[in-house]
Amino acid sequence: MQRDEKVLLVDDEEEFTQLLAERMEARGLTVDTASSGIEAIEKVESGAKYDVIVLDLAMPGMDGLETLERLLRANEDLQIILLTGHATLQKGIQAVRLGAREVIEKPADLSALLAKISEAKLDRVMLVEKRMEESIQEILKSKGW
Protein backbone atom coordinates (compact mmCIF):
# COMPACT_ATOMS: atom_id res chain seq x y z
CA MET A 1 0.00 0.00 0.00
CA GLN A 2 1.41 3.41 -1.00
CA ARG A 3 1.65 5.75 1.97
CA ASP A 4 2.30 9.47 1.99
CA GLU A 5 1.56 10.68 5.48
CA LYS A 6 3.78 13.37 6.95
CA VAL A 7 4.39 12.72 10.64
CA LEU A 8 6.15 14.51 13.46
CA LEU A 9 7.46 12.22 16.24
CA VAL A 10 7.98 13.97 19.57
CA ASP A 11 9.82 12.11 22.35
CA ASP A 12 12.80 12.89 24.60
CA GLU A 13 14.14 9.35 24.03
CA GLU A 14 15.95 10.09 20.75
CA GLU A 15 17.03 6.50 20.26
CA PHE A 16 13.35 5.53 20.20
CA THR A 17 12.33 8.27 17.74
CA GLN A 18 15.21 7.42 15.40
CA LEU A 19 14.27 3.73 15.32
CA LEU A 20 10.56 4.43 14.85
CA ALA A 21 11.28 7.09 12.21
CA GLU A 22 13.40 4.65 10.20
CA ARG A 23 10.70 1.98 10.33
CA MET A 24 8.03 4.47 9.27
CA GLU A 25 10.16 5.91 6.46
CA ALA A 26 10.78 2.39 5.14
CA ARG A 27 6.99 2.18 4.78
CA GLY A 28 6.75 5.40 2.78
CA LEU A 29 5.91 7.95 5.46
CA THR A 30 7.78 11.27 5.67
CA VAL A 31 8.97 11.62 9.25
CA ASP A 32 10.32 14.57 11.20
CA THR A 33 11.39 14.32 14.84
CA ALA A 34 11.56 16.60 17.87
CA SER A 35 13.09 15.77 21.25
CA SER A 36 10.98 18.15 23.31
CA GLY A 37 7.61 19.85 23.45
CA ILE A 38 9.23 23.22 22.86
CA GLU A 39 11.00 21.98 19.71
CA ALA A 40 7.72 20.56 18.39
CA ILE A 41 5.90 23.84 18.99
CA GLU A 42 8.68 25.79 17.27
CA LYS A 43 8.40 23.56 14.20
CA VAL A 44 4.62 23.95 13.98
CA GLU A 45 4.69 27.69 14.66
CA SER A 46 7.36 28.17 11.98
CA GLY A 47 4.94 26.73 9.43
CA ALA A 48 5.95 23.08 9.15
CA LYS A 49 2.95 21.01 8.01
CA TYR A 50 2.20 17.59 9.42
CA ASP A 51 -0.70 15.23 8.84
CA VAL A 52 -0.27 13.69 12.30
CA ILE A 53 1.84 14.35 15.39
CA VAL A 54 2.80 11.38 17.60
CA LEU A 55 3.61 12.85 21.00
CA ASP A 56 5.09 11.33 24.15
CA LEU A 57 3.04 12.07 27.24
CA ALA A 58 5.84 12.25 29.81
CA MET A 59 8.72 14.51 28.76
CA PRO A 60 11.13 16.62 30.82
CA GLY A 61 10.23 20.28 31.11
CA MET A 62 7.04 20.77 29.09
CA ASP A 63 5.04 17.54 29.31
CA GLY A 64 2.85 15.99 26.63
CA LEU A 65 -0.42 17.50 27.82
CA GLU A 66 0.94 21.06 27.90
CA THR A 67 2.58 20.50 24.51
CA LEU A 68 -0.74 19.18 23.17
CA GLU A 69 -2.61 22.29 24.33
CA ARG A 70 -0.07 24.67 22.83
CA LEU A 71 0.16 22.77 19.53
CA LEU A 72 -3.62 22.88 19.11
CA ARG A 73 -3.61 26.57 19.94
CA ALA A 74 -1.11 27.06 17.11
CA ASN A 75 -3.16 24.92 14.71
CA GLU A 76 -6.55 23.54 15.75
CA ASP A 77 -6.65 21.11 12.79
CA LEU A 78 -3.65 19.16 14.04
CA GLN A 79 -4.26 15.44 14.58
CA ILE A 80 -2.32 14.36 17.66
CA ILE A 81 -1.84 10.84 18.99
CA LEU A 82 -0.34 10.55 22.48
CA LEU A 83 2.07 7.75 23.36
CA THR A 84 2.59 6.85 27.00
CA GLY A 85 4.48 4.31 29.06
CA HIS A 86 1.55 3.91 31.41
CA ALA A 87 -1.93 4.79 30.15
CA THR A 88 -4.37 5.49 32.95
CA LEU A 89 -8.05 6.17 32.35
CA GLN A 90 -7.69 9.57 33.98
CA LYS A 91 -4.80 10.62 31.71
CA GLY A 92 -6.62 9.26 28.68
CA ILE A 93 -9.77 11.25 29.44
CA GLN A 94 -7.75 14.37 30.17
CA ALA A 95 -5.81 14.05 26.90
CA VAL A 96 -8.92 13.53 24.79
CA ARG A 97 -10.67 16.45 26.51
CA LEU A 98 -7.69 18.63 25.57
CA GLY A 99 -8.03 17.53 21.95
CA ALA A 100 -5.88 14.43 21.44
CA ARG A 101 -7.29 11.83 19.04
CA GLU A 102 -6.33 9.04 21.42
CA VAL A 103 -3.73 7.73 23.85
CA ILE A 104 -1.72 4.61 22.98
CA GLU A 105 0.45 2.67 25.40
CA LYS A 106 4.12 1.94 24.65
CA PRO A 107 5.48 -0.24 23.22
CA ALA A 108 3.01 0.26 20.40
CA ASP A 109 2.42 -2.25 17.63
CA LEU A 110 3.64 -0.45 14.50
CA SER A 111 0.86 -1.75 12.22
CA ALA A 112 -1.77 -0.54 14.67
CA LEU A 113 -0.06 2.84 15.01
CA LEU A 114 0.17 3.24 11.22
CA ALA A 115 -3.51 2.41 10.87
CA LYS A 116 -4.35 5.13 13.37
CA ILE A 117 -2.08 7.57 11.52
CA SER A 118 -3.95 6.83 8.28
CA GLU A 119 -7.31 7.43 9.94
CA ALA A 120 -6.01 10.64 11.48
CA LYS A 121 -4.79 11.94 8.12
CA LEU A 122 -8.14 11.19 6.49
CA ASP A 123 -9.93 13.06 9.25
CA ARG A 124 -7.59 15.99 8.83
CA VAL A 125 -8.16 16.13 5.09
CA MET A 126 -11.93 16.08 5.63
CA LEU A 127 -11.63 18.80 8.28
CA VAL A 128 -9.62 21.06 5.97
CA GLU A 129 -12.02 20.44 3.08
CA LYS A 130 -14.96 21.27 5.33
CA ARG A 131 -13.36 24.55 6.38
CA MET A 132 -12.65 25.45 2.76
CA GLU A 133 -16.23 24.70 1.85
CA GLU A 134 -17.48 26.84 4.72
CA SER A 135 -15.19 29.70 3.61
CA ILE A 136 -16.51 29.47 0.07
CA GLN A 137 -20.08 29.50 1.35
CA GLU A 138 -19.32 32.61 3.41
CA ILE A 139 -17.85 34.37 0.38
CA LEU A 140 -20.81 33.43 -1.80
CA LYS A 141 -23.22 34.57 0.90
CA SER A 142 -21.43 37.87 1.27
CA LYS A 143 -21.85 38.46 -2.44
CA GLY A 144 -25.53 37.65 -2.20
CA TRP A 145 -25.27 34.43 -4.21
Added chain:
Amino acid sequence: MTDEQTRAFEPEDLAFFGAITAGISHELKNVATIINESAGLLNDLSLGAESGRRPLDPSRIKKMSSDISRNVDRAVAILNRMNRFAHSVDEPRRSADLKDILDDTVELAKRFSSVRGVELQATLPEHPVPVNTYVFGMHRALFTALQLIVLDVDGVLPAQISLSKQGTSACVRMHRGAWVASDEAATRREGLARLMGVLGGEIRWEADDTGRQGLVLHVPADARE
Protein backbone atom coordinates in the same frame (compact mmCIF):
# COMPACT_ATOMS: atom_id res chain seq x y z
CA MET B 1 13.90 3.81 65.36
CA THR B 2 11.14 2.85 67.77
CA ASP B 3 7.91 1.28 66.52
CA GLU B 4 6.10 4.52 67.26
CA GLN B 5 8.55 6.55 65.21
CA THR B 6 8.30 4.06 62.33
CA ARG B 7 4.49 4.20 62.40
CA ALA B 8 4.55 8.00 62.46
CA PHE B 9 6.17 8.11 59.03
CA GLU B 10 4.23 5.32 57.30
CA PRO B 11 1.95 7.43 55.04
CA GLU B 12 4.92 9.46 53.82
CA ASP B 13 6.96 6.29 53.44
CA LEU B 14 4.28 4.84 51.17
CA ALA B 15 4.14 8.04 49.10
CA PHE B 16 7.93 7.97 48.74
CA PHE B 17 7.87 4.27 47.82
CA GLY B 18 5.19 5.01 45.19
CA ALA B 19 7.18 7.88 43.67
CA ILE B 20 10.33 5.78 43.39
CA THR B 21 8.65 2.71 41.91
CA ALA B 22 6.67 4.85 39.42
CA GLY B 23 9.94 6.38 38.25
CA ILE B 24 11.60 2.97 37.94
CA SER B 25 8.68 1.52 35.98
CA HIS B 26 8.73 4.47 33.59
CA GLU B 27 12.47 4.10 32.95
CA LEU B 28 12.12 0.35 32.36
CA LYS B 29 9.19 0.91 30.00
CA ASN B 30 11.32 3.31 27.95
CA VAL B 31 14.10 0.73 27.67
CA ALA B 32 11.60 -2.03 26.73
CA THR B 33 10.14 0.26 24.07
CA ILE B 34 13.56 0.88 22.51
CA ILE B 35 14.38 -2.85 22.51
CA ASN B 36 10.96 -3.52 20.94
CA GLU B 37 11.60 -1.04 18.12
CA SER B 38 15.09 -2.49 17.59
CA ALA B 39 13.59 -5.98 17.27
CA GLY B 40 11.00 -4.59 14.85
CA LEU B 41 13.67 -2.92 12.73
CA LEU B 42 15.76 -6.12 12.63
CA ASN B 43 12.66 -7.93 11.41
CA ASP B 44 12.09 -5.23 8.76
CA LEU B 45 15.69 -5.51 7.56
CA SER B 46 15.45 -9.32 7.41
CA LEU B 47 12.25 -9.16 5.37
CA GLY B 48 13.83 -6.60 3.07
CA ALA B 49 16.83 -8.90 2.51
CA GLU B 50 14.60 -11.96 1.96
CA SER B 51 12.57 -10.16 -0.69
CA GLY B 52 15.73 -8.90 -2.38
CA ARG B 53 14.74 -5.24 -1.92
CA ARG B 54 17.62 -4.35 0.35
CA PRO B 55 20.72 -6.45 1.13
CA LEU B 56 21.66 -6.86 4.79
CA ASP B 57 24.53 -4.63 5.93
CA PRO B 58 26.59 -6.64 8.48
CA SER B 59 28.00 -3.49 10.10
CA ARG B 60 24.47 -2.19 10.59
CA ILE B 61 23.39 -5.48 12.20
CA LYS B 62 26.44 -5.42 14.48
CA LYS B 63 25.65 -1.87 15.58
CA MET B 64 22.03 -2.76 16.29
CA SER B 65 23.15 -5.79 18.29
CA SER B 66 25.48 -3.56 20.30
CA ASP B 67 22.68 -1.00 20.87
CA ILE B 68 20.34 -3.73 22.12
CA SER B 69 23.04 -5.01 24.51
CA ARG B 70 23.57 -1.47 25.78
CA ASN B 71 19.86 -1.08 26.49
CA VAL B 72 19.75 -4.45 28.23
CA ASP B 73 22.65 -3.25 30.42
CA ARG B 74 20.67 -0.09 31.11
CA ALA B 75 17.67 -2.18 32.18
CA VAL B 76 19.84 -4.39 34.40
CA ALA B 77 21.34 -1.31 36.09
CA ILE B 78 17.82 0.00 36.79
CA LEU B 79 16.74 -3.39 38.16
CA ASN B 80 19.85 -3.68 40.37
CA ARG B 81 19.12 -0.25 41.78
CA MET B 82 15.50 -1.26 42.36
CA ASN B 83 16.64 -4.42 44.13
CA ARG B 84 18.98 -2.49 46.45
CA PHE B 85 16.16 -0.09 47.21
CA ALA B 86 13.77 -2.98 47.91
CA HIS B 87 16.26 -4.48 50.38
CA SER B 88 16.80 -1.16 52.14
CA VAL B 89 13.90 -2.09 54.47
CA ASP B 90 15.40 -5.46 55.46
CA GLU B 91 16.96 -4.23 58.70
CA PRO B 92 16.04 -1.36 61.03
CA ARG B 93 19.67 -0.29 61.23
CA ARG B 94 22.87 -1.50 59.60
CA SER B 95 26.28 -0.40 58.36
CA ALA B 96 26.14 0.98 54.87
CA ASP B 97 28.07 3.23 52.49
CA LEU B 98 26.35 6.63 52.34
CA LYS B 99 28.01 7.17 48.97
CA ASP B 100 26.10 4.19 47.50
CA ILE B 101 22.84 5.28 49.17
CA LEU B 102 23.23 8.83 47.81
CA ASP B 103 24.23 7.60 44.33
CA ASP B 104 21.17 5.32 44.13
CA THR B 105 18.84 8.03 45.47
CA VAL B 106 20.08 10.59 42.94
CA GLU B 107 19.59 8.10 40.09
CA LEU B 108 16.14 7.16 41.40
CA ALA B 109 15.24 10.86 41.66
CA LYS B 110 16.39 11.80 38.15
CA ARG B 111 13.00 11.17 36.57
CA PHE B 112 11.31 13.30 39.26
CA SER B 113 13.74 16.15 38.64
CA SER B 114 13.94 15.91 34.85
CA VAL B 115 10.17 16.23 34.35
CA ARG B 116 10.51 19.48 36.29
CA GLY B 117 13.37 20.63 34.08
CA VAL B 118 16.08 20.35 36.74
CA GLU B 119 19.32 18.46 36.21
CA LEU B 120 20.96 16.71 39.17
CA GLN B 121 24.80 16.84 39.21
CA ALA B 122 26.37 14.69 41.91
CA THR B 123 30.06 14.75 42.86
CA LEU B 124 30.87 11.72 44.96
CA PRO B 125 34.16 10.79 46.68
CA GLU B 126 36.08 7.75 45.51
CA HIS B 127 36.35 6.31 49.03
CA PRO B 128 33.39 4.84 50.95
CA VAL B 129 31.59 6.99 53.53
CA PRO B 130 30.41 4.50 56.17
CA VAL B 131 27.32 5.20 58.25
CA ASN B 132 25.18 3.07 60.55
CA THR B 133 21.58 3.86 59.72
CA TYR B 134 18.08 2.80 58.64
CA VAL B 135 18.84 2.65 54.94
CA PHE B 136 15.24 3.11 53.72
CA GLY B 137 14.85 6.11 56.03
CA MET B 138 18.09 7.59 54.67
CA HIS B 139 16.88 7.11 51.08
CA ARG B 140 13.72 8.93 52.05
CA ALA B 141 15.57 11.78 53.75
CA LEU B 142 17.84 12.24 50.72
CA PHE B 143 14.91 12.09 48.32
CA THR B 144 13.01 14.64 50.40
CA ALA B 145 16.05 16.92 50.33
CA LEU B 146 16.20 16.51 46.54
CA GLN B 147 12.52 17.37 46.33
CA LEU B 148 13.22 20.57 48.29
CA ILE B 149 16.10 21.54 46.03
CA VAL B 150 14.02 20.87 42.89
CA LEU B 151 10.63 22.25 43.94
CA ASP B 152 11.50 25.02 46.35
CA VAL B 153 14.28 26.80 44.49
CA ASP B 154 13.73 29.34 41.77
CA GLY B 155 15.24 29.10 38.27
CA VAL B 156 16.58 26.43 35.95
CA LEU B 157 20.10 25.94 37.29
CA PRO B 158 21.18 22.33 37.87
CA ALA B 159 21.28 21.06 41.46
CA GLN B 160 24.84 20.48 42.73
CA ILE B 161 25.11 17.57 45.15
CA SER B 162 28.25 16.53 47.00
CA LEU B 163 29.27 14.20 49.82
CA SER B 164 32.15 14.50 52.22
CA LYS B 165 33.26 13.40 55.67
CA GLN B 166 33.65 16.11 58.30
CA GLY B 167 34.89 14.95 61.68
CA THR B 168 32.34 12.49 63.05
CA SER B 169 29.73 13.39 60.43
CA ALA B 170 29.10 12.60 56.82
CA CYS B 171 27.81 15.72 55.02
CA VAL B 172 25.53 15.75 52.00
CA ARG B 173 25.43 19.21 50.43
CA MET B 174 22.80 20.34 47.91
CA HIS B 175 22.82 23.78 46.31
CA ARG B 176 20.90 25.34 43.44
CA GLY B 177 19.73 28.92 43.85
CA ALA B 178 17.41 31.17 45.83
CA TRP B 179 14.77 29.50 47.99
CA VAL B 180 11.11 30.14 47.23
CA ALA B 181 8.89 30.63 50.27
CA SER B 182 5.59 28.76 50.39
CA ASP B 183 3.48 26.77 52.85
CA GLU B 184 4.31 23.55 50.98
CA ALA B 185 8.05 24.36 51.16
CA ALA B 186 7.77 24.98 54.91
CA THR B 187 5.96 21.65 55.38
CA ARG B 188 8.64 19.82 53.39
CA ARG B 189 11.39 21.46 55.45
CA GLU B 190 9.73 20.51 58.72
CA GLY B 191 9.25 16.94 57.50
CA LEU B 192 12.88 16.64 56.51
CA ALA B 193 14.12 18.09 59.81
CA ARG B 194 11.92 15.64 61.71
CA LEU B 195 13.13 12.70 59.60
CA MET B 196 16.79 13.66 60.04
CA GLY B 197 16.22 13.89 63.79
CA VAL B 198 14.80 10.36 63.88
CA LEU B 199 17.83 9.15 61.92
CA GLY B 200 20.19 10.74 64.44
CA GLY B 201 21.33 13.51 62.12
CA GLU B 202 20.39 17.10 61.39
CA ILE B 203 19.83 19.54 58.57
CA ARG B 204 21.41 22.97 58.25
CA TRP B 205 20.54 25.68 55.79
CA GLU B 206 23.70 27.16 54.31
CA ALA B 207 24.98 29.15 51.35
CA ASP B 208 27.88 27.77 49.34
CA ASP B 209 31.02 29.69 48.32
CA THR B 210 29.21 31.34 45.41
CA GLY B 211 26.33 32.45 47.63
CA ARG B 212 23.82 29.89 46.34
CA GLN B 213 21.36 28.83 49.01
CA GLY B 214 21.31 25.20 49.89
CA LEU B 215 21.08 22.60 52.58
CA VAL B 216 23.49 20.28 54.31
CA LEU B 217 22.47 16.98 55.81
CA HIS B 218 24.70 15.89 58.67
CA VAL B 219 24.65 12.13 59.19
CA PRO B 220 26.62 10.50 62.02
CA ALA B 221 29.50 8.55 60.50
CA ASP B 222 29.94 4.91 61.53
CA ALA B 223 32.21 5.13 64.57
CA ARG B 224 33.40 1.56 64.05
CA GLU B 225 35.08 2.41 60.67
